[in-house]
Amino acid sequence: MCVAVPGKIVAIDESLMATVDFGGSSRDVSVSLLNSPAVGDYVIVHAGFALHKVDPKEAEQTIELMASILNEPSRPE
Amino acid sequence: MSHPDRSDPGLLNKLLDKIRRYDGPPLTIMEVCGTHTVSIARMGLSALLPKGVSLLSGPGCPVCVTPVDIFDEAIYLAREKDVIIATYGDAMRVPGSETSLLEVKAGGGEVYPVYSTTDALDLSQKNKNREVVFIGLGFETTSPTVAHALITAKNLGVNNFSVLSAHKVLLPAMEALLLDPEVKIDAFLCPGHASMVLGWRCYEELAEKYGTPSVVAGFEPHEILLAINMLLAQAKEGAVRVENAYPKAVSEEGNTSALNLLERVFKKVDSKWRGLGMLPGSGYELSDEFADYDARRRFLSGVKFDSSEPAGCSCADVLRGVIAPAQCPLFAKRCTPKDPVGACMVSSEGACGAHYRYREV
Ligand code: SF4
Numbered sequence: 342m343c344v345a346v347p348g349k350i351v352a353i354d355e356s357l358m359a360t361v362d363f364g365g366s367s368r369d370v371s372v373s374l375l376n377s378p379a380v381g382d383y384v385i386v387h388a389g390f391a392l393h394k395v396d397p398k399e400a401e402q403t404i405e406l407m408a409s410i411l412n413e414p415s416r417p418e
Numbered sequence: 419m420s421h422p423d424r425s426d427p428g429l430l431n432k433l434l435d436k437i438r439r440y441d442g443p444p445l446t447i448m449e450v451c452g453t454h455t456v457s458i459a460r461m462g463l464s465a466l467l468p469k470g471v472s473l474l475s476g477p478g479c480p481v482c483v484t485p486v487d488i489f490d491e492a493i494y495l496a497r498e499k500d501v502i503i504a505t506y507g508d509a510m511r512v513p514g515s516e517t518s519l520l521e522v523k524a525g526g527g528e529v530y531p532v533y534s535t536t537d538a539l540d541l542s543q544k545n546k547n548r549e550v551v552f553i554g555l556g557f558e559t560t561s562p563t564v565a566h567a568l569i570t571a572k573n574l575g576v577n578n579f580s581v582l583s584a585h586k587v588l589l590p591a592m593e594a595l596l597l598d599p600e601v602k603i604d605a606f607l608c609p610g611h612a613s614m615v616l617g618w619r620c621y622e623e624l625a626e627k628y629g630t631p632s633v634v635a636g637f638e639p640h641e642i643l644l645a646i647n648m649l650l651a652q653a654k655e656g657a658v659r660v661e662n663a664y665p666k667a668v669s670e671e672g673n674t675s676a677l678n679l680l681e682r683v684f685k686k687v688d689s690k691w692r693g694l695g696m697l698p699g700s701g702y703e704l705s706d707e708f709a710d711y712d713a714r715r716r717f718l719s720g721v722k723f724d725s726s727e728p729a730g731c732s733c734a735d736v737l738r739g740v741i742a743p744a745q746c747p748l749f750a751k752r753c754t755p756k757d758p759v760g761a762c763m764v765s766s767e768g769a770c771g772a773h774y775r776y777r778e779v
Binding site: 347358369371373374375376385387388389390392393395399400402403406407410411 | 429432433436506533534535536537556559560562563566611614615636640641644647648651663664665666667668669673675676679
């Protein structure tokens with residue numbers, strides 16, 4: 342089951358196991374599939390591995406997409 | 419991190435409104451991912467779509483597409499080869515030809531549900547005088563985690579861990595559905611997390627070849643509605659593009675470290691799917707470098723299952739979007755999540771399981 346909510350890395354050990362906080366509950370997650378993971382990064386986790394580091398700029402793009410879809414002039418009635 | 423307020427009913431209504439005002443050509447959209455199926459069923463979205471627009475559930479639920487053979491192989495390993503089986507919880511409940519891994523466990527077999535391949539590898543380290551076999555299922559979202567476990571095992575010199583790989587390659591299945599004369603798909607709602615690994619550009623070849631608009635979607639209701647709006651906008655324009663409605667998680671090129679691991683640890687082989695049959699280049703087997711970690715080569719040489727679907731189960735048609743779950747004669751009667759007949763009812767993200775939970779009664 343895909344979990345949509347990003348978690349925040351709060352600690353990383355030398356074997357690239359991280360503690361990731363999901364709004365209060367934390368999980369052990371491997372961050373070895375990421376490029377230069379760091380404490381404070383938001384990550385998307387699947388089956389115990391972080392597979393993507395969320396770039397806040399990319400996250401903003403969803404808002405832009407929403408706006409462009411919704412502000413499009415609606416068809417003439 | 420700022421994001422549109424998920425619970426904002428105003429936003430959902432606006433997105434839904436826009437969908438309902440669609441007046442372009444008819445459009446059948448297949449949602450490939452099982453988690454999308456669940457989200458769509460929970461929203462009751464199908465009933466809210468305008469005339470001419472429909473959603474089909476596709477083959478995106480990992481345990482659902484895994485053929486019965488694999489479960490028979492795993493059951494054989496647990497019973498005859500005295501190995502410890504580690505697998506995802508859902509896989510334990512899928513019926514094999516005669517029994518399930520869960521029943522094997524109840525009868526004293528050593529079958530353990532694990533959350534990740536890291537847990538499976540730990541299990542092998544805690545049981546050094548036993549063989550531990552992990553059943554690897556799923557698409558490019560889970561296969562890199564198996565690849566990582568195998569590389570770790572090799573680096574550490576672990577010799578009691580192996581993988582029974584039933585991993586699937588996503589794109590050949592999507593192509594097979596586009597070629598299937600019984601299935602009519604105009605557009606794809608592409609899976610969020612497989613795309614996180616594969617990158618959104620991976621759909622371009624299919625889109626061009628078959629003229630199929632494709633949009634990668636996230637999992638929140640507003641993210642799915644956004645992606646559907648983008649598909650409808652394309653249909654109205656008569657455009658065929660691959661677009662990314664999930665930029666938070668999916669990049670153009672995907673997770674290159676994960677893709678590199680896949681390249682090293684696996685090789686693509688022809689593979690049998692529940693519902694879709696044998697598809698060329700659609701499965702991942704361990705590469706020769708990892709032959710020692712291949713449970714099939716180690717424990718199953720000369721053993722071959724060619725099992726058929728449970729009698730009466732229409733999973734094959736459900737997985738291709740040819741029928742809706744409720745059209746299966748066994749749905750919610752002989753087949754329920756408590757006592758599933760087919761794999762599509764076992765998993766909460768299987769089309770039958772999702773439709774059962776959120777059906778109108
Ligand atoms: S309802 Fe049960 S028997 Fe029918 S297709 Fe779904 S899983 Fe198979």
